[in-house]
Amino acid sequence: MSNQREPVPHRIAVLTCGHMGQADNWAIRHGGQTGIRLMENAATAVCDVTLARFPGVRVVHVLCGPGNNGGDGFAAARLLKEVGCDVRVWSLGEPRPESDAALAKAACSARFRPVADFTPEDGDVVIDALFGAGLTRRLPDVAIKALEKAVAARCRIIAVDLPSGVNGDSGINLGGAVGADETVTFFRKKPGHLLLPGRNLCGAITIADIGIPSRFFDIEKPMLFENGPDLWQKTFPRAKEDQHKYSRGHVAVFSGPRYATGAARLSAMAAQRAGAGAVTILGDAAALDIHAAHVTSIMLRETSHDDGLDELLRLKRCGACVLGPGFGNEGRARRLALGVLGEPPVLVLDADGITAFSDAPSELFEAARKPGQSRLILTPHAGEFARLFPDLADNGQLSKLGKALKAAERSSAVVVYKGSDTVIASPDGCAAINVNGTPSLATAGSGDVLAGLVAGFVCQGMPLWEAACAAVWVHGEAGRAAGGHAVAEDLVDVLRPFTRISSWRAA
Ligand SMILES: NC(=O)C1=CN([C@@H]2O[C@H](COP(=O)(O)OP(=O)(O)OC[C@H]3O[C@@H](n4cnc5c(N)ncnc54)[C@H](O)[C@@H]3O)[C@@H](O)[C@H]2O)[C@@H](O)CC1
């Protein structure tokens, strides 16, 4: 995490598999741990979850791979045997001699049978300890067949660290992963627990303390987080006694033309609900006539004589503006965006505003590249992301997280890479993965609401990345509250409780 940021509780940190390896090594070198002790602790957690989830379980199958994930499995098998379970261990390959996994295997008195012979019975409990953080390619066929047998027999599956086959850094199914009922992971979540499809394959996730001291984070500052109020509540806007409407913050939204005004209105209403004290829609006379028939407390300002930059700059204390929802005219969007980036208001560029730079994204990135804090927030969905960052979108080696981080670095913008697993990345290398999104957010106008929320939080003084993270989370909560078949107007209607700290603390 960068030094300028408010400290974040490290319990919501997410570790890449590489960082997790560093944490293991650090705990062994400096934290008074041994590898085998960490493994025993991991196995104890797996055993505890198994017994808690399936009290009275008799037959437990443990599928053990050749690495340390398998080592956790051997150690868990021993512990489950000690408490009287009928444990059947099916192994794939031999652990490296003298490794922790080899020690764990040696200490386990169960009979080891080849995983190819695995024969579960209906409803048995299976511990999947085939592969964890070390998997980088498709599962071996024999492992895939074993997991398929477990599914066919309707076994209850507990995955150790990750469902085997899921890449811990990207959440991608490398081939052969099946859904677990429970996943027990260690120390902190990995990106693969949060990114799709990994998240959906994990089932319920338990994070077990395996004895890695949390002072590890004094040395390795966390840069990656699961999104939620803990990440940004210190900078979340709070009502103050002496506020007036402009000191609370003023948002401007650029309107589309006469027959495309709704998107700007959704953004404007969301900015109000985020707590902006004043919101102005800027548009031509024909568009404003339509807005005037719909809005009451939102102000309207005509932009007849130029692109609208002059009118924007004349607005009192405008801290953020939204450009793109329903906007249309690409040439004007480009001119306006480049103009705004030379001025104080933060620019939230969405939808048509992003598409306007498809042919020359570097023009936008150059304009955004300034010393100090970023002044640009981009909110692309996958299609728009591919228009601005085609090479990143096509790069099969990069996870969604990796793509968002590289995009943020390149564009000097906070990038909100939307989807069911929205990633919010900052140019300084911090990123958050959001998990409270729901299918009900996949509706026309939902993105306009999100852009308005982002601007609404920014105009009240939240730092840009934190504002974007807060907006994505609030948007997700609203989606849940609005329920199935919600339309974007419903999202605006249910926003209010989630934009006040007192309400979401109680929730
Ligand atoms: N001291 C530690 O490092 C700890 C590790 N832990 C466990 O260790 C796991 C990571 O262990 P490893 O790094 O050994 O990784 P894995 O156990 O996931 O597997 C890696 C092994 O499998 C091989 N392999 C990878 N992909 C393969 C494929 N497709 N086909 C055949 N072989 C393949 C690798 O060459 C390596 O030998 C974690 O997921 C966690 O379960 C825990 O015990 C906590 C402590």
Ligand SMILES: [K+]
């Ligand atoms: K596993």
